[in-house]
Amino acid sequence: MAEKKKRQGAVQRKTRETNIDLSLVLDGSGVTDIDSGVPFLDHMLTLFGVHGFFDLQVKASGDTEVDDHHTVEDIGICLGQAFASALGDKSGIIRYGLSYLPMDETLVRVVVDVSNRPYLHYDAEVPDQKLGTFDTALALEFMRAFSQHGGVTLHVDLIHGTNSHHIIEAVFKGLAKAVGQAVTKVDGLTGSLSSKGVL
Numbered sequence: 001m002a003e004k005k006k007r008q009g010a011v012q013r014k015t016r017e018t019n020i021d022l023s024l025v026l027d028g029s030g031v032t033d034i035d036s037g038v039p040f041l042d043h044m045l046t047l048f049g050v051h052g053f054f055d056l057q058v059k060a061s062g063d064t065e066v067d068d069h070h071t072v073e074d075i076g077i078c079l080g081q082a083f084a085s086a087l088g089d090k091s092g093i094i095r096y097g098l099s100y101l102p103m104d105e106t107l108v109r110v111v112v113d114v115s116n117r118p119y120l121h122y123d124a125e126v127p128d129q130k131l132g133t134f135d136t137a138l139a140l141e142f143m144r145a146f147s148q149h150g151g152v153t154l155h156v157d158l159i160h161g162t163n164s165h166h167i168i169e170a171v172f173k174g175l176a177k178a179v180g181q182a183v184t185k186v187d188g189l190t191g192s193l194s195s196k197g198v199l
Contacts, residue, residue, distance in 0.1 A: 004027070006026070006027040006028070007025070007026040007027055007086040007087060007088070007183075008023065008024060008025040008026065008027075008055075008086050009023070009024050009081070009082035009083065009085030009086035010022065010023040010024070010085075011023075011078040011081045011085070013074055013077065013078050015070075015074070017062055017063050017070040017071075017074070018060060018061070018062035018063070018070050018071050018074040019060065019061050019062070020058070020059070020060040020062075020071075020074055020075060020078050021058070021059045021060070022056075022057065022058045022059075022060075022075065022078040022079060022082055023055075023056070023082065024055070024056050024079065024082040024086055025054060025055035025056075025086070026054055026083075026086050026087070026183050028049070028053055028054050028055030028056075029053060029055065030049050030050040030051070030052070030053050030054065030055070031049070031055045031056075032045065032046045032049035032050065032055070032056045032057070033056075033057045033058070034046055034049075034056065034057070034058045035058065035059050035060070036058055036060045036071060036072075036075055037060055037061050037062055037064050037071055038064065038068045038071055038072060038134065039132070039133075039134075040131055040132060040133075040134035041068070041071075041072055041075065041134070041138075041142075042058075043169075044139075044168065044169065044172040045058060045075075045079075045172075047172050047173050047176065048172050048173075048175060048176045049176070050176075051173045051176035051177055051180075052175075052176030052177065052179055052180040053180060054176070054180070056079075058075060058078075060074075062074065067135065068133070068134060068135060068138060069135070069138060069141065072138040072141060072142050073138070073141045073142065073145050074145070075142070075145075076141065076142040076144070076145030076146045076149070077145045077146075077149045078149075079145075079146050079149075079150070080145060080146040080147065080148065080151075080152070081149045081150070083152075083179075084149065084150050084151050087114065087183065090114060090116070091190065092185045092186055092190060093114060093182065093183050093184065093185060093186065094181065094182060094183075094184045094185075094186050095113060095114050095115070095182055096111075096113050096114075096181075096182055097110075097111070097112045097114075097177070097178035097179055097180065097181035097182030098110070098111050098112075098178055098181065099111075099173075099174040099175075099176075099177035099178040099181070100159075101170045101171075101173050101174035101177060102170070103166045103170040103173070104163065104166055105160070105161055105162055105163060105166065106158070106160070106161030106162075106163060106166040106167050106170050107158075107159040107160055107161060107170070108124060108156065108157070108159065108161070108167065108170035108171050108174045109156075109157045109159055109174070110154070110155070110156050110157075110171065110174030110175050110177070110178045111154075111178060112152055112153065112154050112155075112175075112178045112179055112182050113152070113153040114150075114151065114152055114179075114182045114183065115151065115153050116151040117151070117153055118147050118148045118149075118150070118151055118152060118153070119147065119153045119154070120143055120144050120147040120148075120154050120155075120156075121154070121155040121156065121157075122140050122143055122144070122154075122156045123156065123157050123158060124139070124140075124156050124157065124158040124167055124168075126139075126164035126167050126168065127162065128164040131164055131165055131168070136164055136168060139168045139171060139172075143156060143171070143175070146175075152179075154175075156171055156174070156175075
């Protein structure tokens with residue numbers, strides 16, 4: 001029996017601000033190799049790979065002497081593009097995903113529709129502006145970039161929580177679980193899960 005082909009995508013993005021190589025395997029086992037130049041983002045992307053069972057490799061450099069904004073946003077763009085490439089025509093996937101992700105005092109809800117209609121609702125404010133050197137507002141920018149370039153409707157809501165690290169970590173883990181569910185193949189579904197016949 002032939003081995004099932006893994007769904008994977010790779011993106012290279014080079015601008016005056018960043019230089020990124022990223023590869024994503026949806027049918028992976030959570031193996032990650034992340035070096036973004038932004039340590040907190042490395043931690044979040046590792047969690048995304050591990051909890052989504054995605055194999056993810058990221059090598060990036062950017063103008064972090066200015067701040068981390070360009071690097072974080074551009075990695076979100078690349079992850080979205082690699083995700084869209086890995087899914088192709090989105091044939092046979094369950095399409096929707098939902099995760100309630102607890103982390104200590106924090107509870108976050110993440111809901112996705114792999115719809116080819118990018119939209120982001122993000123309501124997960126954190127009390128701290130910085131976590132180490134990381135600007136916590138960049139979590140929103142990352143999610144927006146991923147949603148736009150991955151063709152994903154994405155809703156992120158903080159149900160409750162007070163620790164900034166826990167909140168952002170729960171968002172990334174919740175995204176992993178919801179996306180992992182949404183890209184699961186449905187036995188017997190050969191086309192798109194849509195009454196229109198196409199996403």
